[in-house]
Amino acid sequence: MANNSSIGIEWAERFETLLDNPGEEPAAIAPDAPDLLTPQEMGAADRLAVASGVRSSALMERAGEAVAAVAESMLPPGGRVAVLAGPGNNGGDGFVAARLLTERGYRVAVFLIGDRDSLKGDASLMARAWKGPIEAPGRDLAHGAGLIIDALFGAGLDRPIEGAAAAAIEAANESRVPILAVDLPSGVDGASGAILGQAILATETVTFFRRKPGHLLMPGRVLAGRLTLADIGHDLSILHDIGPMAFHNSPTLWLDGLPRPQLDGHKYDRGHALVVSGPITGTGAARLAARAALRIGAGLVTVASPPDAIVANAAQLTAIMVMRMYEADGLAEILADHRKNAVVIGPALGVGDGAIAMVSAALDSDAATVVDADGLTSFAATPDSLFMRIKGRGAPVVLTPHEGEFSRLFPDLGILSSKLDRAREAAMRSGAVVVLKGPDTVVAAPDGIATVADNAPADLATAGAGDVLAGMIGGLMAQQMPAFEAATAGVWLHGAAAAHVGRGLISEDLPEALPAVLSALAGP
Numbered sequence: 227m228a229n230n231s232s233i234g235i236e237w238a239e240r241f242e243t244l245l246d247n248p249g250e251e252p253a254a255i256a257p258d259a260p261d262l263l264t265p266q267e268m269g270a271a272d273r274l275a276v277a278s279g280v281r282s283s284a285l286m287e288r289a290g291e292a293v294a295a296v297a298e299s300m301l302p303p304g305g306r307v308a309v310l311a312g313p314g315n316n317g318g319d320g321f322v323a324a325r326l327l328t329e330r331g332y333r334v335a336v337f338l339i340g341d342r343d344s345l346k347g348d349a350s351l352m353a354r355a356w357k358g359p360i361e362a363p364g365r366d367l368a369h370g371a372g373l374i375i376d377a378l379f380g381a382g383l384d385r386p387i388e389g390a391a392a393a394a395i396e397a398a399n400e401s402r403v404p405i406l407a408v409d410l411p412s413g414v415d416g417a418s419g420a421i422l423g424q425a426i427l428a429t430e431t432v433t434f435f436r437r438k439p440g441h442l443l444m445p446g447r448v449l450a451g452r453l454t455l456a457d458i459g460h461d462l463s464i465l466h467d468i469g470p471m472a473f474h475n476s477p478t479l480w481l482d483g484l485p486r487p488q489l490d491g492h493k494y495d496r497g498h499a500l501v502v503s504g505p506i507t508g509t510g511a512a513r514l515a516a517r518a519a520l521r522i523g524a525g526l527v528t529v530a531s532p533p534d535a536i537v538a539n540a541a542q543l544t545a546i547m548v549m550r551m552y553e554a555d556g557l558a559e560i561l562a563d564h565r566k567n568a569v570v571i572g573p574a575l576g577v578g579d580g581a582i583a584m585v586s587a588a589l590d591s592d593a594a595t596v597v598d599a600d601g602l603t604s605f606a607a608t609p610d611s612l613f614m615r616i617k618g619r620g621a622p623v624v625l626t627p628h629e630g631e632f633s634r635l636f637p638d639l640g641i642l643s644s645k646l647d648r649a650r651e652a653a654m655r656s657g658a659v660v661v662l663k664g665p666d667t668v669v670a671a672p673d674g675i676a677t678v679a680d681n682a683p684a685d686l687a688t689a690g691a692g693d694v695l696a697g698m699i700g701g702l703m704a705q706q707m708p709a710f711e712a713a714t715a716g717v718w719l720h721g722a723a724a725a726h727v728g729r730g731l732i733s734e735d736l737p738e739a740l741p742a743v744l745s746a747l748a749g750p
C-alpha cells in the first residue's frame with residue numbers, strides 16, 4: 227500500500243470503519259454504471275462531450291453545481307466554507323461552487339494556489355465570475371469554517387504534491403473540519419488510488435459521470451470517504467468510443483451468467499469439482515474449498531487425498547466424496563476422468579517439488595484449474611515454467627495470489643504503483659486470469675479487462691478465507707462459468723457472504739452463508 231505517513235492515525239481509523247461498512251453505492255449513481263474511467267479516459271470523455279456540442283464551461287458549471295449541492299447537505303446556509311482552489315480545472319469547479327454557495331447564503335472564502343491571472347480556459351472564466359476576495363492559503367485557512375471544499379487537484383495531478391499545496395493539505399487535514407473533495411481527494415492518483423506526496427482525507431467526494439479506479443483502489447477509497455457520482459451532461463454513447471477496460475465488481479457484470487439449477491437438470495449437469503488435499507497436517511484448507519465449491523452449486527465435489535490424510539478427510543466429509551491420490555501420477559489418473567471438469571489445487575498443499583509436480587499434473591489435464599497458495603509459492607524460483615504450462619493448455623486457469631504470493635511469482639511488478647496494472651501485467655504474462663486479493667481485490671484477464679471489488683469486509687482477514695474463495699471459483703468453473711466471470715462473481719459472492727455473517731466470522735461460516743446470498747440474488 228502507498229505511503230500514508232502524511233495522513234497519520236486518523237487515516238488508519240478511517241480504514242477500519244470504512245472496511246466495516248464496505249460497498250456502499252455512491253449516492254446519485256445508476257446502479258448499472260460499473261465502468262471505471264482512468265483520468266486520461268475521463269479527459270477523453272470531456273473532449274467527446276464537447277465535440278458533441280456540450281460547452282465545456284457548461285460541464286464545469288454543472289460540476290460546480292453538483293459540488294454545491296453536496297456541500298449544502300453537509301452544512302446549513304449561513305455557515306462558513308473555505309474553498310481551496312488549484313491551478314487547473316479542478317480549481318475552476320471550486321470557483322463555481324464558491325459562487326453558488328455565496329448566492330445561497332454561505333460565507334465563502336477562496337484560497338488559491340498560484341494567482342488568478344495564470345488560470346486558463348474555463349477555470350479562468352469561472353475565477354473571473356467569482357466576485358469575492360481571493361487569498362493565499364495559510365496555516366489558519368480553516369479557521370472558523372464548517373466545511374472545506376478541496377478543489378486543488380483532480381484528474382490532472384501528475385506529480386507528487388509539495389510546497390504550498392502540501393502545506394494547504396496538511397492544514398486542512400489537521401483542522402478536523404469536514405472536507406468535501408471535488409472529483410478526487412487532492413493527492414490521490416485517479417488511476418491507481420495511490421498517494422502522490424500528500425493527500426486530502428475527505429469526508430465526502432463528488433465525482434462526475436463515472437468513477438475512476440482510484441475511487442475504489444486503496445488507499446484512494448478510504449481517502450475519498452462517501453462518494454457521490456454526479457451526472458454533468460455526458461452522453462452515454464461516449465462510452466462506446468472510449469471502451470473502458472476496468473469495471474466496478476457488482477452483480478450487474480455477471481448475474482446473467484451465474485449458473486442456476488435447471489428444472490430438468492441433474493447433478494452431472496452441474497459439474498464435478500476436484501479439490502486436492504495437503505498431507506495429514508494440512509487437510510482443513512481443502513475441505514473448506516470443497517465445501518465452498520459444493521455450496522456455490524457444483525453438482526459433485528471430490529477431495530483427492532494423499533493416503534496418510536484419507537482418514538482425516540473421510541471422517542469429516544459427508545456430501546463431499548474422497549478419493550485416494552498417490553502423488554502427481556495419482557492426480558493425473560484421477561483427472562483422466564473427464565467428468566471432473568474443474569480442479570482446485572494449492573491450499574495447504576506444501577511447498578516444493580512434490581507440489582510442483584502435482585500442479586503440473588493438474589495443468590496437463592483438461593480441467594479448468596484454480597491455482598492458489600502453496601501451489602503458487604512452489605513456483606517462486608521457476609515462474610516461467612508455470613506460465614508456459616498455462617499458455618500451453620486449452621482449459622482456463624485462475625491464479626488467486628495475495629500480495630505476498632504475488633510478489634514471489636512477479637517480483638519485478640512491485641514497482642507498479644497501481645494494483646490494477648500489477649494484476650493486468652501478471653495476467654498477460656501468465657496467460658491466466660489473476661485474482662490479486664485484499665480489501666480491493668482486482669480480477670484481471672490476459673486481454674486487460676479487469677474488475678475492482680469494494681464489498682469485502684475486514685472480517686475476511688481470517689485463516690482459510692482464501693481457501694474458500696478458491697473453492698468458490700472452482701465450483702463456478704465446474705458449472706461452466708467462464709474463468710473471468712467465475713473469478714469476478716466468486717470474489718463478490720465471497721465478500722457478500724462475509725458481510726452476511728458479520729462480526730465473529732470464521733472461514734467455515736462463508737460457505738454456509740452462500741445459500742442466503744445466492745437466494746437474495748435470485749430474487750423472489
Ligand SMILES: NC(=O)C1=CN([C@@H]2O[C@H](COP(=O)(O)OP(=O)(O)OC[C@H]3O[C@@H](n4cnc5c(N)ncnc54)[C@H](O)[C@@H]3O)[C@@H](O)[C@H]2O)[C@@H](O)CC1
Nearest residue numbers: 272285286314315316379380381382383384385386387409
Ligand atoms: N471539461 C473538462 O475538462 C472538465 C473538467 N472538470 C474538472 O477538471 C479537473 C481536471 O482538470 P485539469 O486537467 O485542469 O487538472 P487539475 O485541475 O486536476 O490539475 C492540473 C493542474 O495542476 C498542475 N499540477 C498537477 N500536479 C501538480 C502537483 N503535484 N503540484 C502542483 N501542480 C500540479 C498541472 O500542471 C495543471 O496546471 C477534473 O478533476 C474536474 O474536477 C470538470 O469541471 C468537468 C469538466
Ligand SMILES: Nc1ncnc2c1ncn2[C@@H]1O[C@H](COP(=O)(O)OP(=O)(O)O)[C@@H](O)[C@H]1O
Nearest residue numbers: 663664665682683684686687689690691692693
Ligand atoms: N482487510 C481485508 N479486507 C477485506 N478482505 C480481506 C482483507 N484481508 C484479506 N481479505 C480477503 O480475505 C481472503 C484471504 O485470503 P488469503 O490471504 O489467501 O488467506 P488464507 O490463506 O488464510 O486463506 C482474500 O479473499 C482477501 O481478499
Ligand SMILES: [K+]
Nearest residue numbers: 379408410412
Ligand atoms: K480535489
